[in-house]
Amino acid sequence: MHAEIFALGSELTTGAKLDTNSQWLSVELAGAGIETRFHHTVADDLPAMLSELRAASRRSELVLLTGGLGPTADDLTRESLAQLAGVPLVEDAASLAHVQECYRRFGRTMPAANRVQALIPAGAEVIPNRHGTAPGLWMTVPPGEIGGDGGCTLIALPGVPAEMRPMFRESVLPRLPRGANLIRVARMNLFGAGESAVEERLGDLTARGRTPEVGITAHEATITLRIVARAPDEAGVQRQFEETKRIAVERAEELIFGEEDETLAGCVLNLLRERGETLAIAEVGTGGRLADWLTQEDVPDARAFLGGLVEPTETICLGAAVAPGEAASEVRSRWGATYGLFTPALDESGAERAIVLATPDREVRATYRHAIDSAIARSRLAKAALDLLRRHLLGRAT
Template sequence: MRAEIVAIGDELTSGQRLDTNSQWLSQQLGNLGISVGFHTTAADDLAPLVDCLRIAADRAEIILVSGGLGPTADDLTREAISLAFERPLALDAESLAQIERRFASRGTTMPERNRVQAMFPTGCQVIPNPNGTAPGIDLTLDRSGRTVRLFALPGVPIELKEMWAQTVAAAIGGTSTAPTKVIRHYELKCFGVGESRLEEMLPDMIRRGREPQVGITVHQATITLRVTTNGKDDVECQAQAQPTLDEIRTILGPLVFGETGDELQDAVGRMLAAANQTVACCESATAGLIALLLSESPTAAPQFRGGRIAPQLEAYVDKGGESSQALAEQAAQKIKAESASDYGVAIGPIDDSGNYHFAVADQQGVISNASQTVGHPEIHRPRAAKQALDLLRQRMMSAG
């Protein structure tokens, strides 16, 4: 069984608003064992919307539509469904009464325009909306011998999620063609090499068609490996994924720093907490980003003693003529001493050639490394901040 999600609204196609409904619905379908083959975003334009719905019905068994069920002239979902599948709209008296009661409870009379929200394609079931004026649509279609189930929900996220939980999830799960398996995703977070190099280290593992499937994505120099399995329950999915997860950890070793939801600062925070240790930082190139990452991490914040932004490290360490490496090392030692922390982290400025140094100081001394800006300028600071945090992580690993 394959699903398609259709998100409707000019605010989505124009880029004025991010479509978070489709992401959330895909996650919920995965929990039911249904894979999503397509995401479609359509503007508030009747003819193209009709085409989108017909295409979806010809290639998916479950269609989830979000948006376009309001009372205004640009809310076209019910009309589009009616035209696409030749199901004339008819008034549902019970839904109309419910909408009228909703307005009465607010001390006002229902505008005549809201009457359209009680119009439904012939043969559908009404999906109740317990806290809004836009009921949903549940329509079963026969497409050349294929059974297709279409659900249309309002675009307001809180209403959509409530209607999903109260009605739609059970309706999909209760169909005779609903899968008896669930889909689960397991993530490993990595840092320290580029995407291509990491893929080279995992020969054949990223190949399409492999079971379990392994996907790779990159965001601001952090690489996420996602292992996808399907089974009858969580236990079976975990059992299928575990050999692959173990193999990845064995091959990549310390490049793997965490799992689903983890960021590098979270991993550093856990290590600091486990050792009852603290850290402080002094930053030039990253302009306070290391301090921000540490202070916003629930695991690292309690271990973070504070930070300093020093555009010119020479002024902070009160020395001139030193090399970039020496300045970073001296800044790490000084911030450690000033804050009475177990670790001091420092990163120097980026020079005209794109080079910079970062350092970590502890009771055993100081270590440093050098790097160069690569890729899009937007990732220069995040990558540099993560390099400094990763050097701290490596130092703690070697000490542990």
């Protein structure tokens, strides 16, 4: 079963508001084994809505719509569903009573305009709304020119997330036919190579049509593998995850630092805590970014991050002249930490600079080159520094 999701409203197509309903509904549908192939955002424009709805209802078995159920002239969902099915709008007595009751409870009289919220396409069902005035709609179109080969179920919900979400979970989700399979996603997080280099290493793991599918995305130099398992039950899902993770580890073990939401900073702090060790930092090129991450991930009761220094240049440390990189040892001793970590200046010329890790018995260095994508340069350098420490803690740094 395939789904398409519509978000209706000119406030979305003008960019005045950001639609988050479609993302939320996609995740809910995936959990029920239903795959979403399209999101559509359409302005308050009847011909535009109808043209998109016609294509969707022919192509997919499930169409979810949010928005356009309010009382004003630009709320066109009711009208467009009626025109799609070729049926008139009729007043639903229970819906009218509900809208009137909402106003009565507020101590107000229902404005005449709100009467349209009780109109439904003839033959449609009403979905109750406990959190607002606008009822939802459930409409079925049989197989044919409008409904396509499999027929189509169209479900309209209000655009307000606080109304839409409980309505979906209480009145829609339980009635949806389940896909044959559960669909679950597991993530593995990698650092230390580019997206295409990782793909090369992983070989057929990311091939199209593989079971389970493995997708690759990159965000600020962190590479994420998304394993999408489809199986009739949880045990089958877990078997697919395990087998795929095992292969990923075989092929790229030293790049993998965590799963799901785990960050490099969190990973490094966990490793330090396991060993009862601590860290202090001296930042130049990362200008506070590293401290920001470490302080967000650190645990107050088991602190591994002791403190840090931000200097605008490599050759000054707390007012004294130092050699580039010397600040690693300096902060290590100032804070009495097991390790001192230093990030060099971002050198626009692309020349090699050294990230320096001061350990109890020696200095470990990693060369770093500033990349052209300066928007993520700071994050990339901060991650490269954390990764040097991670590899050292795992006995893998040179």
